[in-house]
Amino acid sequence: MTQSPDEHPRSIRSYVLRQARMTPAQQKAITEHWPAYGLDFQAAPCDLAAAFRRPNPKILEIGFGMGAATAEIARRQPEKDFLAIDVHGPGIGNLLKLITEQNLTNIRVMRHDAVEVVEQMLPDACLDGIHIFFPDPWHKKRHHKRRLIQPHFIAKLLPKLKSGGYIHLATDWEDYAIQMLDVLRSFPELANTAEAYAPTPDYRPETKFEARGKRLGHGVWDIVFIKKNI
Numbered sequence: 693m694t695q696s697p698d699e700h701p702r703s704i705r706s707y708v709l710r711q712a713r714m715t716p717a718q719q720k721a722i723t724e725h726w727p728a729y730g731l732d733f734q735a736a737p738c739d740l741a742a743a744f745r746r747p748n749p750k751i752l753e754i755g756f757g758m759g760a761a762t763a764e765i766a767r768r769q770p771e772k773d774f775l776a777i778d779v780h781g782p783g784i785g786n787l788l789k790l791i792t793e794q795n796l797t798n799i800r801v802m803r804h805d806a807v808e809v810v811e812q813m814l815p816d817a818c819l820d821g822i823h824i825f826f827p828d829p830w831h832k833k834r835h836h837k838r839r840l841i842q843p844h845f846i847a848k849l850l851p852k853l854k855s856g857g858y859i860h861l862a863t864d865w866e867d868y869a870i871q872m873l874d875v876l877r878s879f880p881e882l883a884n885t886a887e888a889y890a891p892t893p894d895y896r897p898e899t900k901f902e903a904r905g906k907r908l909g910h911g912v913w914d915i916v917f918i919k920k921n922i
């Protein structure tokens with residue numbers, strides 16, 4: 693009999709494996725710039741201040757696609773540092789390319805399952821914010837159990853977040869937005885910054901995918917909760 697994710701929370705994965713061809717420019721960016729801006733996985737706590745060479749606020753981003761929005765957010769908030777995690781080679785290469793083209797010094801890139809990074813590599817109370825934008829919606833009802841935003845995953849994230857830190861989620865699937873809202877509301881240590889869904893914060897740019905969806909009449913929902921000082 694198949695066990696549910698609640699029985700085996702370590703079965704959660706922050707990504708879906710898919711085939712994608714890397715361009716020569718993306719591969720070149722990984723080869724040349726990983727030593728400066730890449731961060732290798734280690735099964736031990738990481739000193740983020742040392743990784744970024746400064747003690748500024750640290751934001752975790754899980755799943756960044758091709759990295760354009762991540763680069764723009766980092767450009768808009770140079771006072772913050774961004775640990776961006778994904779597993780797909782083309783996106784890794786493209787973000788490294790954008791980092792060097794735009795002279796961004798406040799991003800470090802990881803190519804690993806974010807769940808294992810959270811579990812093994814991030815010390816408690818090391819993050820000032822968490823971004824999870826447009827995670828795979830697993831739109832078929834029988835696949836909803838595979839969605840990343842579930843209570844057992846948020847329970848893993850919360851100890852890593854400082855008091856006063858925030859979790860910002862975004863999705864273009866309304867039923868997933870409802871689930872996200874319900875999940876975050878279930879944690880008494882979190883407080884919603886809005887009555888329900890939040891206005892899109894100024895730091896989050898509209899992606900090409902998002903703009904295309906809006907033209908087709910799709911909605912987009914942002915959810916921002918703050919960790920209480922308790």
